[in-house]
Amino acid sequence: xxxxxxxxxxxxxxxxxxxxxxxxxxxxxxxxxxxxxxxxxxxxxxxxxxxxxxxxxxxxxxxxxxxxxxxxxxxxxxxxxxxxxxxxxxxxxxxxxxxxxxxxxxxxxxxxxx
Amino acid sequence: xxxxxxxxxxxxxxxxxxxxxxxxxxxxxxxxxxxxxxxxxxxxxxxxxxxxxxxxxxxxxxxxxxxxxxxxxxxxxxxxxxxxxxxxxxxxxxxxxxxxxxxxxxxxxxxxxxxx
Numbered sequence: 001x002x003x004x005x006x007x008x009x010x011x012x013x014x015x016x017x018x019x020x021x022x023x024x025x026x027x028x029x030x031x032x033x034x035x036x037x038x039x040x041x042x043x044x045x046x047x048x049x050x051x052x053x054x055x056x057x058x059x060x061x062x063x064x065x066x067x068x069x070x071x072x073x074x075x076x077x078x079x080x081x082x083x084x085x086x087x088x089x090x091x092x093x094x095x096x097x098x099x100x101x102x103x104x105x106x107x108x109x110x111x112x113x114x
Numbered sequence: 115x116x117x118x119x120x121x122x123x124x125x126x127x128x129x130x131x132x133x134x135x136x137x138x139x140x141x142x143x144x145x146x147x148x149x150x151x152x153x154x155x156x157x158x159x160x161x162x163x164x165x166x167x168x169x170x171x172x173x174x175x176x177x178x179x180x181x182x183x184x185x186x187x188x189x190x191x192x193x194x195x196x197x198x199x200x201x202x203x204x205x206x207x208x209x210x211x212x213x214x215x216x217x218x219x220x221x222x223x224x225x226x227x228x229x230x
Contacts, residue, residue, distance in 0.1 A: 048217055
């Protein structure tokens with residue numbers, strides 16, 4: 001497709017379960033970002049990939065969160081032992097130029113942890 | 115450290131009137147500044163950016179923003195508001211200082227309501 005695609009759009013899980021969220025960026029965009037948006041807040045940075053490598057993972061809140069991008073395109077955000085506080089909309093964005101280029105966002109994956 | 119502030123949770127304006135959504139920032143070096151809009155149940159969309167050059171930046175849908183270094187501001191403006199402009203607006207900043215990372219820091223957002 002033409003835009004950033006995120007799946008699933010909605011995920012409801014139980015506390016303690018493992019979750020994977022997928023992002024398919026715009027073709028040719030080497031920069032990929034994960035953000036998290038809680039209700040009434042702006043997007044909060046989690047991790048940035050340039051190609052296959054995580055160039056900046058300083059926003060990951062703890063070691064339960066992990067993300068990969070093995071072939072430099074699709075990325076998966078993985079959350080282990082989910083907690084109720086992990087409930088949020090997880091946003092993926094891609095960019096042609098890291099740093100100064102505009103980000104193109106997907107519609108997000110809404111995660112609800114019961 | 116880099117940060118951005120949007121002092122207004124909500125801005126109300128009548129259709130046809132000019133609108134301003136405020137944003138101030140804090141960075142160590144020079145800022146890269148962005149505005150994004152989020153319509154209900156939609157992803158964030160890029161409106162405009164300031165990287166360098168002319169302080170007045172024009173963007174999508176008739177929006178513009180003025181970079182003011184002395185006031186560390188980057189307010190979003192439009193001369194004549196439309197009802198369809200009603201949405202959530204986010205200001206974002208990134209520091210140009212080397213090794214400051216590539217993450218954009220977003221404000222908490224300002225809800226714009228344009229009434230007929």
